[in-house]
Amino acid sequence: MTETALxxxxxTAGYGALTVLHEVHAEARPGEVTALLxxxxxxxxxxxxxxxxxxxxxxxxxxxxxxxxxxLGAERLxxxxxxxxxxxxxxxxxxxxxxxLLLGAHHRMGRDPRAAVRLDVDRVLGxxxxxxxxxxxxxxxxxxxxxxxxxxxxxxxxxxxxxxxxEPSLGLAPLVARxxxxxxxxxxxxGCAVLLVEQNARAALAIxxxxxxxxxxxxxxxxxxxxxxxxxxxxxAYLGGRKEDVxxxxxxxxxxxxxxxxxxx
Amino acid sequence: xxxxxAQYAVTxxxxxxxxxxxxxxxxxxxxxxxxxxxxQGEFVMLGAMLATILVNDGTPLxxxxxxxxxxxxxxxxxxxxIALRPAWRRVSVIGMIMITIGVSVAVRGLALLAWGSxxxxxxxxxxxxxxxxxxxxxxxxxxxxxxTTAVALAALYVFFQTTALGRALRAxxxxxxAARLVGISPRRMALASFVLSGAIGALGxxxxxxxxxxxxxxxxxxxxxxxxxxxxxxxxxPPGAVAGALILGLLESAATPISSAYKDALAxxxxxxxxxxxxxxxxxxxxxxxxL
Numbered sequence: 001m002t003e004t005a006l007x008x009x010x011x012t013a014g015y016g017a018l019t020v021l022h023e024v025h026a027e028a029r030p031g032e033v034t035a036l037l038x039x040x041x042x043x044x045x046x047x048x049x050x051x052x053x054x055x056x057x058x059x060x061x062x063x064x065x066x067x068x069x070x071x072l073g074a075e076r077l078x079x080x081x082x083x084x085x086x087x088x089x090x091x092x093x094x095x096x097x098x099x100x101l102l103l104g105a106h107h108r109m110g111r112d113p114r115a116a117v118r119l120d121v122d123r124v125l126g127x128x129x130x131x132x133x134x135x136x137x138x139x140x141x142x143x144x145x146x147x148x149x150x151x152x153x154x155x156x157x158x159x160x161x162x163x164x165x166x167e168p169s170l171g172l173a174p175l176v177a178r179x180x181x182x183x184x185x186x187x188x189x190x191g192c193a194v195l196l197v198e199q200n201a202r203a204a205l206a207i208x209x210x211x212x213x214x215x216x217x218x219x220x221x222x223x224x225x226x227x228x229x230x231x232x233x234x235x236x237a238y239l240g241g242r243k244e245d246v247x248x249x250x251x252x253x254x255x256x257x258x259x260x261x262x263x264x265x
Numbered sequence: 266x267x268x269x270x271a272q273y274a275v276t277x278x279x280x281x282x283x284x285x286x287x288x289x290x291x292x293x294x295x296x297x298x299x300x301x302x303x304x305q306g307e308f309v310m311l312g313a314m315l316a317t318i319l320v321n322d323g324t325p326l327x328x329x330x331x332x333x334x335x336x337x338x339x340x341x342x343x344x345x346x347i348a349l350r351p352a353w354r355r356v357s358v359i360g361m362i363m364i365t366i367g368v369s370v371a372v373r374g375l376a377l378l379a380w381g382s383x384x385x386x387x388x389x390x391x392x393x394x395x396x397x398x399x400x401x402x403x404x405x406x407x408x409x410x411x412x413t414t415a416v417a418l419a420a421l422y423v424f425f426q427t428t429a430l431g432r433a434l435r436a437x438x439x440x441x442x443a444a445r446l447v448g449i450s451p452r453r454m455a456l457a458s459f460v461l462s463g464a465i466g467a468l469g470x471x472x473x474x475x476x477x478x479x480x481x482x483x484x485x486x487x488x489x490x491x492x493x494x495x496x497x498x499x500x501x502x503p504p505g506a507v508a509g510a511l512i513l514g515l516l517e518s519a520a521t522p523i524s525s526a527y528k529d530a531l532a533x534x535x536x537x538x539x540x541x542x543x544x545x546x547x548x549x550x551x552x553x554x555x556x557l
Contacts, residue, residue, distance in 0.1 A: 052446065053445075054442065054445070054446075073445065073450075074445040074446050075444075075445045075446075075448050075449060075450045075451075076448075078446060078447060078448040079448055083446070084446050086442070086443065086446065090440055090442060090443040090446075091440075091443070092435075092436050092439045092440055092443060092444075093439060093440070094435075094439050095432075095435065095436065095439060099432060102429075102432065103432060103433070103436050103444075103447050103449075104447050106429065106432075106433060106436075106447045106448050106449055107447070107448030109429045110429075154447065155446075157447075158447065158448065
């Protein structure tokens with residue numbers, strides 16, 4: 001497929017006087033997971049903040065299905081089809097799982113029939129059986145992994161064409177992270193474009209088709225995921241040095257987070 | 266003796282009911298926007314004044330009450346759009362609170378210009394002699410106050426728990442960023458919270474008018490009392506605010522035989538003590554948004 005769902009074109013963005021992103025170009029295509037790797041502070045979350053409308057870029061454009069959506073706020077972009085699963089889940093903690101899911105479909109209220117929303121609730125609960133047993137429970141009382149599932153499920157309730165995921169495995173036990181990654185890997189089957197920011201480079205590369213590596217707010221490398229996984233520099237920086245680990249594939253044990261860890265290893 | 270106690274209790278609960286409606290207005294706006302709206306009392310004044318004027322002009326009471334509540338809701342919308350909306354993002358929360366104080370002075374001034382300083386009487390909803398209840402003598406209007414507050418609280422509960430707008434308002438109070446990510450506009454929710462608070466406050470004013478008469482400056486003290494009630498409850502906790510307001514009403518009622526002149530001072534004494542001893546309110550928790 002050559003069509004792009006999301007295209008970031010020369011994005012420069014930051015906070016006040018601090019510029020975090022410098023003229024970044026990136027794309028996410030429908031039916032694929034696109035991974036975005038980089039050390040802490042490389043600008044991955046800032047990029048997602050711009051793409052989701054939480055942060056206005058100081059230069060550059062955001063294109064959604066070849067429409068310019070630059071500068072639209074998050075509350076309007078979600079209506080156009082971009083949904084962000086933010087870092088640290090950000091569920092509505094004092095509200096029930098079901099209420100969180102219904103809020104995910106908030107912008108569809110009054111537009112889509114209730115039955116369609118109900119069907120989607122069943123669909124996303126089918127993807128996360130652990131949540132299906134807890135629909136009445138307060139979101140804040142769920143485990144970290146369940147909250148992450150809820151955050152993804154809530155975003156899917158918006159029926160996005162572009163799903164942005166910020167560090168979905170952060171702080172989760174490997175087994176739980178594995179379950180979440182298997183769901184993320186299946187998302188593109190429905191035509192959704194997934195842009196995945198992840199510290200666990202190994203897990204991200206295992207499910208991604210294409211990958212960007214950000215360093216100090218610029219795209220340092222990009223390419224097909226399996227090629228980048230073999231790239232010695234990427235290997236040394238994000239995958240912990242030993243090539244055999246990559247070839248073994250699919251190992252979700254958390255790799256070293258930062259480049260300097262890798263170098264000292 | 267028990268009759269006397271019952272009398273104080275009934276008076277206290279009635280006072281507390283009005284404070285509760287004002288307190289809920291504070292809690293609604295604070296939870297959604299983080300701003301303490303010191304113009305809250307003016308909504309009560311507007312409700313009382315509009316209803317009184319309309320009833321005295323011959324409008325049937327239900328229609329007058331409805332128009333007064335709608336008028337105050339509209340005033341809430343105008344206050345938000347004219348005074349607060351342009352300031353979002355440019356002004357700190359403290360600045361926003363200062364703006365609401367300015368708004369309350371302005372509304373009071375306009376009310377003085379428009380309607381003068383004489384108290385305006387309003388007939389009781391159902392005329393008739395007081396009713397004896399548990400040994401206490403209760404005016405029929407006091408019962409109207411209690412019943413109206415009870416119905417309003419139940420309606421608010423249903424609104425916040427079951428409607429899409431109520432759920433969106435709560436979501437915005439719990440996590441404004443996450444709310445934006447699901448398509449809820451914080452500005453619209455801020456507007457909705459001002460409309461809702463205007464309506465709640467005005468409802469209190471309508472039922473209170475036959476008891477205290479409507480005056481242009483009645484909102485000042487009622488607003489402050491409602492604020493004390495809301496702070497007692499923790500500021501972002503609706504049931505806590507209602508409980509805090511009722512406690513304040515009962516305290517005031519109990520203090521009246523000792524010295525009615527210091528009744529008002531009591532509320533502020535309570536506020537100071539609570540702020541020092543339990544800044545998160547009587548019912549635990551910390552000061553912060555996240556309620557509704």
